[in-house]
Amino acid sequence: GGACAVDERFQAAVRATTEAEEAMSAGSYAAAMAADRARLASAQKRNLEQASLHGEEEDAVQGAWDSVLRGGQQQAAESEEEVRRKKAQKKSDKRNAKRAETAANAGSLSLYVSGIPQELSFNAVQNLFSKAGKVTRCKLYKDETGENKGDGIVTFATEEGMEAALERDDWNLFGDILTVSRPTFTSRETAPKEDWRRIVTLKHMFSQEELGAAADYRAYVTGLEEEVWRECARIGTVEQVRSFAADPACPVMVRFREVGSATRCIAEFDGRWFNERAVVAEEYDGNRKRVLPAEVDEERQARLLPQPKAAPPPSAPASAAAAAAEPFD
Structure with a gap:
């Protein structure tokens, strides 16, 4: 009947084509596909001849062939994509393995260096130690102001x-003696995840230019933290406030005793203006470079009471009263 027009030989030819494509490398794929197309064309011709001998309609036979070929082409395209995907995955696995190996070896191939002049860059240190061997990385530690610690x-x-x-034992830079030893690495301190919802990040509370222009950097930072503490104490009990001067987001971090207080703080501070900057207030995201001390700052807690709301003068309208009670811009 008509079904015999697409006989087992043609089905076998399509299967053989698909299996061959899956086994081929990308370099020989095009040549192999051309050879298989020629073989299938020859098989199609023989099939049409046999169909005519059995009185089958040529259009019906051709339609069956088209269906078979479409299925084969789809399988071929999927096969080619799978080959590309596997090659990309293999390259990715190799890169990740190399990175992991590099990271694992970094600790054993590193030295701790102290006594570095604070005004020097990492390039000077790297160039110096290159006399002993190739240096792959040089990291200088910085303090909270962003200055080298030495x-x-x-x-x-x-x-x-x-x-x-x-x-x-004679390493030195411009006469300053350097101390070189094997490092002792400790894991970076983190905030317990159950505390994250009690911690608020207030971004853009200062600028690097303001810090640089301050006559007394530490007094400036202390004044900012205590102003934020008083403002937040109106919302709920504050446990810690700390600014992170080296962070490009210029954040001040606040930890409340209660989650509800942190939620209200975000609602009140987000989008508020402070020193001509729009503040971004959000829940702490676990950033390890913004970790507050675990202990409660009891000294500030006792000294920095909530900012009192100024009482409006008798004749002042409600809007003026609200403005008077708003320490932030």
């Missing part, structure tokens, strides 16, 4: 370079 980590490409640097 110490850092130097990582070498090989154990030989690291050992050569460790054996020398």
Whole structure:
């Protein structure tokens, strides 16, 4: 009958084509596809000849062939995509493995260096220690103002370079003696996740320019933190307030005793203006560079009472009273 027009030989040819495509590499794929198309065309011709001998309509046979070929082409396209996907995954796995190996070796190939002049950049330190061996990384630690603290980590490409640097005891930069030793790494402090909802991040509360222009940086930061403390104490009990001067978002972090207080703080402060900047208030996201001390600042808690609301003069309208009670711009 008509079904025999597409006989088992043609089905086998399509299956063989698909299996061949799946086994081929990307380089030989085009040539193999051309060969398979020629083979299928030859099989189609033979099938039409056999169909005519059995009195089958050519259009019906051709329609059946088209259906088979469409299925084969779809499988071929899916096969080609799978080959590309597997190759990309293999490359990605290799890159990730290399990164993991580099990270695992970094600790064993690193040295802790102290006594570095604060005005120098990491380039000067890296160039100095390159005399012992190839340096792959040089990190200088900074304080809360963003200034160099005078110490850092130097990582070498090989154990030989690291050992050569460790054996020398005459490292110096412009006359300043450097101390070189094996580092002791500690895990970065984190805030317990159950506390995140009690912590508010207030971004854009200051600028790097303001810090640089301040006559007394520490007094400026202290004054800012205490102003924020008093404002937040109107909302609920505050446990800690800390600014992070080296953070580009210029945040002040506030931890409340209650989650509800933090929620109200976000609602009240978000979008509010302070020193001609719009404040962004949001729930803490676990950023490890913005970790508050775990203890409660009891000294500030006792000293910094809530900012009192100014009583409006008898003749002042309600809008003026609201403005008077608003310390922020």
